[in-house]
Amino acid sequence: MIAKHRLYAGAALGLAAAAFGFGVARLTQPDAPAAHVAAPPAAETGPRDALTISPQAIAASQIGVAAAGTGTLDRAIIAAATVQATPDADAVLTARAPGTITRILVRMGDTVRAGQTLALIESRDASQITADRAAAAARVGLARRQLERERGLLAQGVSPRADFDAARANLSVAQADALRATAAAGAVRVTGDGRFVAVTSPISGRLTMTAARLGQYVAAETDLFHVADPRRLEITAAVPPGEAARIRSGDRVQLIVRDGQTIAGRVRAATGVVDPQSRTATVIVTPSASGSALAPGQMVQARIFASGGVAHDGVLVPQDAVQTLGGRDVVFLRTAGGFQAKPVQIAGRSGGTVAIADGIKAGTRIATRNAFLIKAELEKDMGGEE
Template structure:
C-alpha cells in the first residue's frame, strides 16, 4: 500500500516538473523576452557619430563619388625628380686652389651669382692670352689707321691699306675669341669665378676652402625647388593607354597635387619591363621634394567599364556585407553596396551609391572599428 502511494506521488512530481519546463520554455520564447539572436540585430548601430575635427584628426579622407569608368585610372609608384633644367652641378672648371667660398648647403642662390673663387695658373694663362690679343689688336688698329692716312694722301698703294685692314680685323677676332674663353671659364685675372647657371638653393657643397681641385671636381649642386616632376613606372599594357597631356594626381605627404602627363617613354626598361611616365605638377610644387617616393593616379585615355569607381580602401566588410561609409550630418552611416570588379587601388560599385555622395576613403577601417566597438558595448 505504502509502495503504491509513493509511486503515485513520484508520477505527479514528474508530470509537474515537465509542465513547469514547458511553461518555462514557453515564457522564454514569448515576445516580452528577447530571443538569443535578437540582441545582435536590435543593438547593431546604424551610424558612427564623428565631428569634422575628429575626422581631420583621424586623417579620414573624404571622397566625392562621381560617374566614371572603372579601370580608367592607372595607379603607379615612383619618385619626385628634378628636371634637367632644374638642377645644376658646378665644377671647378680649372685646376687650382679654392680661395673663397660664399655659399653653403641651404643657401639661396641667384642665377649668375658667384659661389666660389679659385686661384689658378690656367686662369692666369687665359688672362695673359687675352691681354696679348688686345695688345696685338691695338697695334693692328694703329697700323690700319696709319695706312688709311697714307692712302688718303696718295702716298701708299691700296693693297697696303687692304692688308692693314685685314690684319686689324683678324686681331679683333682674336680678342673676341680670347674674351669668349675667359668668360666661359669664369676667368678674372688669375682667378676662376664659379657662378650658378640657375636660381635655387644649394643642395650639396663638397667644396672646402684651401682644397686643390681639378677642372672636373664637383664643388656645388644647385636645385630649383619650383622645377620638379614626378617619374613613375607603369606596365607596358597600361602605358599604351596613357596619352601626353592626360590628367593625373600625385599623392605625397598626405596631399593630392594635380598634374599632367608630360611624356611616356616609347620603349620599356630592359630590366623592369615597364614604361616611364613623366608627370608635371600644375600646382603645389612647393609640397614636393626631390627624392621623395610618391604614388600617382593617371587618367587613361581609353579602356574601363562604365559605372562608379571608389578607392579600394573605402570598401569595408561589416557583418559579412560589403559597405562604404557615407558622410552624414553627424558623422558616417554604413551603406551596403554591390561590387563589380576590384583592383588593389579601386573598386567598381554596381549598386548602392549615387554620384555626388561623399564617402570615407583612406582610413575608412577606423569607422568600421568604431562601429563594431559600439555594437560590442551595447551587447
C-alpha cells in the same frame, strides 16, 4: 510402451504452455524503444541577410554610415614614382681651371641666385688667360692704327691698294684673336684682377651638395657644388608596358606623398620605352603649383587617370563598403533596426572607389568604414546554429 507415450504427451504439453506464456508476456510488455536511426543532415544555410544592432553598438564598433554618391570612375593606373629636378633646374658646378680654393662664400642649404659667386680659386691659368686677352686687345689696337694709316696713304696715292688690303686683313685676324681670348676668360670666369677663377651658379635655387674645402687644390672640372631649383620638378613614374599604351599627354595625375597628402599633376610625356632592367615604361609627370611639398629624390605614388582607360558613370561607393557575403558582392543598407545586406553589381574599381552598376541608388545610406564587422557577424550562423 504406454509409459513412453505418456512421456511424449507430457513433453508436448510443456512446450505448448511455454510458448503460450512467451506470447502473453510479449503482449503485456511495453513497447521497446526503437533502434536509433541517424537523421538526415540538415541542409547548410547561408549567412543571415539582416543584422539587428543598436546605434550605441554601431558607434562603439566605429562603423561608418554614409550616402552612396555619384560621379565618374576613371580606370586609374597606380605606379611608383620618383621626384627629381628638371634637367634645367639641377646644376653641377665645377672648377673651370686648376688652382687653390681661397674663398668659399656659401654653405650647404643656402639659397643662391643665378650668376652668384660661390667660391674663388686662385689659378695661374687665370693669369695666363688674362695676359693673352690683354695682348690680343693690344694687337687689335695696333692693327686698327695701321689700317687707318694705309687708308690715308691710299687716298693720297702714296701707298698701293695691296698694302691697304693687307692692313685690313691684319685687323680682322687681330680681332679674331681678341675674341678668342675674351671668350676663354669668360668661360673660366676670370675675375677682373686676373688672379682668380670664380665658381658661379647658372641658376637660382638651393645648394644641395658641396665638396669644396678651403685651401684645397683642385684640378679643372672638379665637382664642387650642386644647386637645384625646388620649384621646377618633374616626376618619373614606372608603369607596366601594357598600361603605358593607354596614357596620353595631358592626362590627369594624383600624386600621393608619404603623409597622405595629395598633389595634382599632369602627364607631360610618355616615353614608350621599356627599361630592360625593371621591365617598366617611364611616364613623365609635371606637378601643379601646389607641389611645394615635393623634394628631389622623394618617393611618391602616382595615380594616372589614363584617357585611354574605361570610365564608369553612376553610383560610387568606398571600396570598404563592398563585401562578399555568401558568394555575392553586397553592401549593407542602414535600416531602422540595424543593417540589411543588399546584393550589388560592380561596374569597376579604381583607387579605393567602386562603381555600382545595379543594386542601389545614389543617396542610399550604407555602411562604409568597418563594414567587414557586419559581414563577420552575419557569417556566424553559416551552416546553421548548433
